Amino acid sequence: MAEAGPRVGGRSASFASIVARRMLKNPFALWGGAVVVLLFLVAALAHFISPYDPSAVDTGIILRPPGAGHWLGTDELGRDVLSRMIYGARISLMVGFVSIGIATVIGVIIGAVSGYYGGMTDEIMMRFVDVMLTFPVFFLILAVIAILEPNIVNVMIVIGLTGWMGVARLVRAEFLSIKERDFVVAVRSIGQRDALIIFKHILPNAMAPVLVSATLGVAGAILTESALSFLGIGVQPPTPSWGSILTEGKNYIEFAWWLSLFPGLAILFTVLGYNLLGEALRDALDARIN
Amino acid sequence: MASYLLKRVAMMLPLMVGITVITFAVIHLAPGEPIDKMTDLNPKISAQAKQKMREMYHLDKPLPVQYALWFERFVRLDFGNSFSPDNRPVLGKIMERMPVTLFINVSSLAVIFLLAIPLGVISATRPRSMFDRATTLFVFVGFSTPGFWLSLLAMIFFGVQLGWLPISGIRSIDFRELSSWEKFLDYLRHLTLPILLSSLTSLTFLSRITRQNMLEVIRQDYITTARAKGCSEYSVVFHHALRNALLPIVTIIGLSVPALIGGSVIFETVFSIPGMGMLFYESVMARDYPLVMGILVIGASLTLVGNLLADLSYALADPRIRYG
Numbered sequence: 133m134a135e136a137g138p139r140v141g142g143r144s145a146s147f148a149s150i151v152a153r154r155m156l157k158n159p160f161a162l163w164g165g166a167v168v169v170l171l172f173l174v175a176a177l178a179h180f181i182s183p184y185d186p187s188a189v190d191t192g193i194i195l196r197p198p199g200a201g202h203w204l205g206t207d208e209l210g211r212d213v214l215s216r217m218i219y220g221a222r223i224s225l226m227v228g229f230v231s232i233g234i235a236t237v238i239g240v241i242i243g244a245v246s247g248y249y250g251g252m253t254d255e256i257m258m259r260f261v262d263v264m265l266t267f268p269v270f271f272l273i274l275a276v277i278a279i280l281e282p283n284i285v286n287v288m289i290v291i292g293l294t295g296w297m298g299v300a301r302l303v304r305a306e307f308l309s310i311k312e313r314d315f316v317v318a319v320r321s322i323g324q325r326d327a328l329i330i331f332k333h334i335l336p337n338a339m340a341p342v343l344v345s346a347t348l349g350v351a352g353a354i355l356t357e358s359a360l361s362f363l364g365i366g367v368q369p370p371t372p373s374w375g376s377i378l379t380e381g382k383n384y385i386e387f388a389w390w391l392s393l394f395p396g397l398a399i400l401f402t403v404l405g406y407n408l409l410g411e412a413l414r415d416a417l418d419a420r421i422n
Numbered sequence: 423m424a425s426y427l428l429k430r431v432a433m434m435l436p437l438m439v440g441i442t443v444i445t446f447a448v449i450h451l452a453p454g455e456p457i458d459k460m461t462d463l464n465p466k467i468s469a470q471a472k473q474k475m476r477e478m479y480h481l482d483k484p485l486p487v488q489y490a491l492w493f494e495r496f497v498r499l500d501f502g503n504s505f506s507p508d509n510r511p512v513l514g515k516i517m518e519r520m521p522v523t524l525f526i527n528v529s530s531l532a533v534i535f536l537l538a539i540p541l542g543v544i545s546a547t548r549p550r551s552m553f554d555r556a557t558t559l560f561v562f563v564g565f566s567t568p569g570f571w572l573s574l575l576a577m578i579f580f581g582v583q584l585g586w587l588p589i590s591g592i593r594s595i596d597f598r599e600l601s602s603w604e605k606f607l608d609y610l611r612h613l614t615l616p617i618l619l620s621s622l623t624s625l626t627f628l629s630r631i632t633r634q635n636m637l638e639v640i641r642q643d644y645i646t647t648a649r650a651k652g653c654s655e656y657s658v659v660f661h662h663a664l665r666n667a668l669l670p671i672v673t674i675i676g677l678s679v680p681a682l683i684g685g686s687v688i689f690e691t692v693f694s695i696p697g698m699g700m701l702f703y704e705s706v707m708a709r710d711y712p713l714v715m716g717i718l719v720i721g722a723s724l725t726l727v728g729n730l731l732a733d734l735s736y737a738l739a740d741p742r743i744r745y746g
Binding site: 259260262263264265266267268269270271272274275276278279280351355358359362363365375378382385386389392393395396399400401403404407408411 | 436437440441443444448449451452453562563565566567568569570571572574575578582677680681683684685687688691702703706707709714717718721722725726729
């Protein structure tokens with residue numbers, strides 16, 4: 133992640149190489165990174181590696197336990213669980229990235245404007261953040277999706293619209309301190325436009341904590357999507373999502389344990405991967421630790 | 423302290439207004455009108471009757487007027503009547519479901535507080551020890567586990583396989599014949615799994631924060647001073663360090679209230695507990711808008727109260743605020 137470009141968070145290249153070196157030395161980063169890369173590959177190659185069509189119904193082999201032919205068993209319609217989980221990885225990945233993308237863009241804009249302009253603008257925006265933070269977010273998500281229509285697009289949008297507050301606060305705090313620095317005063321004194329100062333000069337220097345929070349945010353979004361699908365208002369059948377496989381398996385849990393165990397483990401390991409990566413990134417970007 | 427309390431409570435008023443605005447906006451995102459579900463599917467309702475209903479719910483007026491009317495009733499704690507067949511007042515329906523949810527959440531907070539802080543402190547005093555590594559692993563796995571999934575597994579293991587605990591509801595069939603003490607035990611047996619499981623995420627998160635705070639505090643000069651003047655390690659950790667490391671944790675516990683309340687939807691649905699979370703799920707699925715709005719506002723208000731309590735305990739613990 134951090135080693136992708138020559139400049140991380142606008143700092144010098146040497147900082148990027150320090151971050152990269154710290155990441156490579158951290159077992160958390162390696163494990164987390166491995167899980168994330170593996171998941172990307174599975175999602176990208178789903179069409180090639182999945183042994184069966186994920187929605188191919190075969191009533192002759194319903195609720196077959198894991199074994200040869202169907203490594204992770206079959207579900208109540210005789211569909212191959214492994215194939216459904218491989219395609220489910222796509223949903224998790226998409227929800228994670230799109231919703232956190234939305235949340236990050238909103239959070240960065242609100243935080244940047246708030247921190248840069250200060251005063252009344254800041255006051256109003258931060259009170260709005262406070263109000264949003266008092267809602268039990270899961271209630272809000274549930275209400276909006278059920279009112280609109282449960283489908284994957286709405287799930288991604290609503291998770292994004294209810295998840296930007298933390299980013300906004302982070303970015304605002306960074307802006308408050310960076311805008312007083314000499315280089316900002318300098319570009320301002322030559323009459324640069326505000327938008328240019330905000331996005332070109334200050335924002336790159338404020339991205340480090342955003343990167344950490346976005347990585348951890350992907351983990352949270354995947355959990356939220358699976359919980360929504362579990363409650364039946366997330367991704368709708370027949371699209372396979374890890375959460376919805378769990379819901380369908382719930383009714384057979386006493387004798388078809390594989391329907392409940394494997395998708396749960398997939399969620400657990402994916403979320404764990406992003407959390408480990410995010411924590412490692414936080415440590416690596418922390419200038420105080422040498 | 424009194425002036426701090428006054429200021430703090432006054433700050434809640436604009437937030438309360440904001441909460442009602444957002445709740446109102448969320449409900450009016452819906453395409454069509456809130457009464458459509460009652461009118462469109464009912465062939466007996468004439469256009470005239472529908473118009474009458476629109477007038478009754480003020481749907482014929484512009485949105486800001488509708489909001490003002492709703493807000494005025496809200497101030498009198500009148501959330502209107504449920505759209506469900508029983509047509510009962512929303513507030514009554516919520517109030518009868520609230521105690522069990524509050525009981526679970528307050529118990530979870532107690533479990534979180536009692537387990538997370540010792541875990542974090544012990545990890546921080548022995549960094550990189552076996553215990554620290556094991557706790558770190560537990561923290562990451564716990565934080566990444568989907569609660570509803572773990573609940574299912576726990577239900578099957580402790581409820582079905584071992585038969586130790588009941589798997590759904592909050593009381594047994596023979597509840598009426600039990601003595602008060604047995605009734606209490608019966609509730610407790612039903613609520614053990616939901617309480618433990620709903621505390622897991624915040625517990626792991628909080629023990630991590632405690633560890634980080636303790637590590638930071640322990641590096642401070644006054645800790646070196648305390649050690650230099652010959653304090654025992656116990657006194658250094660528990661009297662000097664923990665007190666200061668705890669301050670931010672109090673605030674974070676306050677901030678975890680919305681997550682706990684939000685999580686109640688999941689745990690109450692899995693364990694069939696008739697609380698506020700389950701009521702919310704039912705009301706959302708039935709598009710019972712007055713009830714949805716009522717629960718959103720009350721859920722957010724509970725968070726406000728939680729944050730207020732957290733800030734007050736912070737103020738009590740921190741002399742800079744107490745005497746400020």
